[in-house]
Amino acid sequence: MFGKKQKTCIFCLICLSWILLLTACGTKTADETQVKVIPETQSSIVVEEHYDPCSLGEKTLEQKTEDELKTQALCYFQNDWQSKEKDFVISANKQNEKFFKVLIDCASAYTDSSTTADEWLKIIDRISELQKEETNSSIATTLLYLSADLLNTKVSEAVAKGRQEYNEKYYDPEIGMTKDQVEKSRWGKPEDVNTTITKYGVHEQWVYYRDKYIYFEDGIVTSIQE
Secondary structure (H helix, E strand, O other), X not given: OOOHHHHHHHHHHHHHHHHHHHHHHHOOXXXXXXXXXXXXXXXXXXXXXXXXXXXXXXXXXXXXXXXXHHHHHXXXXXXXXXHHHHHHHHHOOOOOOHHHHHHHHHHHHHOOOOOOHHHHHHHHHHHHHHHHHOOOHHHHHHXXXXXHHXXXXXXXXXXXXXXXXXXXXXXXXXXXXXXXXXXXXXXXXXXXXEEEEEOOEEEEEEEEOOOEEEEEEOOEEEEEEO
């Protein structure tokens, strides 16, 4: 049997063993105890700053066929890159060829807000002519869609704008207008003017063709008779 001192020593050894065991289990390297934060990676799909969806591969301008040049020019136009289309055609030295000249003229009209409906119709006729002459069915179809789109959008916009400008320029006289405004209206200048001056002011009657009259008080329209 163990003595009292021996039991005490054995107990101390057991406690020390437990302490060493717990310390060993709880001790880990910094890499094991710390949570590694992996930085968020960028998307695997990197879009280059000068990415050009119309470039049709890595071919140079000299290596591209005529159909590929036409397709690329049309692609620029369909993506509303009219200035890029013009630069591309000039870079390819095709600006004087019929097909590309039409596209350049179309791009110029597209960026010019003053292009009239008649001017658009002429451009559409030229595109339709190209479409009929084109042997590449894919390019011909694209031209057909292009002319239809221009007809539905640009021509309609130009017609609406022209109608608005016409209404603003050619209007009927109204009460409250000045003499100058009446003269610029559809009625224009009168055939005759009858003037009456009283202590209350100046009264005028403007006489127009087919018994139409406008009455002014001190230069302002007060009544209209048709």
